[in-house]
Amino acid sequence: MNAHASVQASDLVPAMRQRQWAQKTRDVVLCRRVIDETHDVKTFVLTSAADRMFCFSAGQYVLVHLRINDTAVTRCYSVSSPPTRPLDLQITVKRTPGGLVSNWLHDHLRPGSEMEIEGPLGSFNLDELPSQKPVFLSGGSGVTPIMSMLRALTDRADDREVRFIHSAKAPGDIIFRSELDALAARFPNVQVALVCSQGDPAWTGSTGRIDGRMLLSLVPDLHTRTVFACGPEGYMKTARACLDAIGFPPEQYHEESFGGSNGTRSELASAIPSSVRFARSGVEHHCTPGETVLEAARKCGIYIPTACQQGVCGTCRITKLSGEVAMEDLGGLTPEEKSAGYVLACCSRPQGTVLLDI
Ligand SMILES: Cc1cc2nc3c(=O)[nH]c(=O)nc-3n(C[C@H](O)[C@H](O)[C@H](O)COP(=O)(O)OP(=O)(O)OC[C@H]3O[C@@H](n4cnc5c(N)ncnc54)[C@H](O)[C@@H]3O)c2cc1C
Numbered sequence: 001m002n003a004h005a006s007v008q009a010s011d012l013v014p015a016m017r018q019r020q021w022a023q024k025t026r027d028v029v030l031c032r033r034v035i036d037e038t039h040d041v042k043t044f045v046l047t048s049a050a051d052r053m054f055c056f057s058a059g060q061y062v063l064v065h066l067r068i069n070d071t072a073v074t075r076c077y078s079v080s081s082p083p084t085r086p087l088d089l090q091i092t093v094k095r096t097p098g099g100l101v102s103n104w105l106h107d108h109l110r111p112g113s114e115m116e117i118e119g120p121l122g123s124f125n126l127d128e129l130p131s132q133k134p135v136f137l138s139g140g141s142g143v144t145p146i147m148s149m150l151r152a153l154t155d156r157a158d159d160r161e162v163r164f165i166h167s168a169k170a171p172g173d174i175i176f177r178s179e180l181d182a183l184a185a186r187f188p189n190v191q192v193a194l195v196c197s198q199g200d201p202a203w204t205g206s207t208g209r210i211d212g213r214m215l216l217s218l219v220p221d222l223h224t225r226t227v228f229a230c231g232p233e234g235y236m237k238t239a240r241a242c243l244d245a246i247g248f249p250p251e252q253y254h255e256e257s258f259g260g261s262n263g264t265r266s267e268l269a270s271a272i273p274s275s276v277r278f279a280r281s282g283v284e285h286h287c288t289p290g291e292t293v294l295e296a297a298r299k300c301g302i303y304i305p306t307a308c309q310q311g312v313c314g315t316c317r318i319t320k321l322s323g324e325v326a327m328e329d330l331g332g333l334t335p336e337e338k339s340a341g342y343v344l345a346c347c348s349r350p351q352g353t354v355l356l357d358i
Helices: 100-108 140-155 177-186 212-218 233-245 293-299 335-339
Strands: 025-038 041-048 061-068 071-078 089-094 114-121 134-139 162-168 190-196 226-231 253-257 275-278 283-286 317-327 342-344 348-356
Touching: 041 100, 061 089, 061 100, 071 089, 071 100, 071 140, 089 100, 089 140, 134 140, 134 233, 140 162, 140 177, 140 190, 140 226, 162 212, 177 190, 212 233, 226 233, 233 253, 275 293, 293 348, 342 348
Parallel strands: 134 162, 134 226, 162 190, 226 253, 275 348
Antiparallel strands: 025 041, 025 114, 041 089, 061 071, 061 114, 275 283, 317 342, 317 348
């Protein structure tokens, strides 16, 4: 037998063999490289300071923990690199105007910098949601988990028929454009369509916003496929609406929302005066209109662990003993957890008097 026949990454780096990243590992990582993807998007190439190999499923995300201006902050970032390349982990971050963490990463994270990440997290991935005929839909920075999936599939020379429709504002905003073109040219089973919402004289691809007609013309057998959609909440609303309009079966639809445009405080405010009672702390608080349980707890000096603050990661899960809340979560609780009485403090707004087990 050829001694070189089955060389694995862990054979090449023996010290890493025993140290694999597992579910919800919190680890210090070292930034090795920063890659400019577009005018407002950078990829950060990270390696484990403890020489761990990164084990995750394509499509999962990590929590980035930072201290900025003496305050601990946490945000979710999807892994854009594939699990087939486990020696580094890449996140690809778009600057959010006025945003704290995305701008800090762009302005301060350099080769040699360290930070803490935790993961992997999330069930938006091809291992938990297997599909032989995937259609990937992404908008803007929502390309990141899809890119991890696409890279993982092509790294393994997987022959399933993949369709990918990615939307960006203008040609200059298309993240990973040259790599997407190269993958589509190299793998005949991978078809990529790039759509720009703003016209541009040099752009020969599709223009406009995705709608049912466009989806069916790009993917005629759409109804026999599974859709994986990812992007900011505005894009996700559009994607859901156009799939609904053409009668796409909801059970063949999976999504990861990056958040960003939940309702305004006034839309989400309770019509009646609301208050929250923290049972174990023995504190009662009268809420201002639209206040979340997390904001109320902070005002009362009650600590609730949080991470994404977008109703995704589930870290701020607490038990509601009585009363009603309006919860605008993005999938951070399973249906079983919801029926067991759990709510997410970051995105729950009391409607009347609410009693919480904390
Ligand atoms: C599962 C998941 C995966 C994700 N993956 C990625 C990814 O791969 N790449 C990526 O780029 N992003 C990703 N995101 C989004 C990311 O987590 C952050 O939400 C994003 O980077 C913005 O964070 P920020 O700290 O820069 O902005 P924030 O500081 O959180 O601000 C967000 C917005 O709110 C506004 N704002 C902030 N404070 C106030 C205030 N007091 N009053 C009014 N407005 C205010 C800001 O101006 C900004 O527009 C992901 C999100 C989720 C949930």
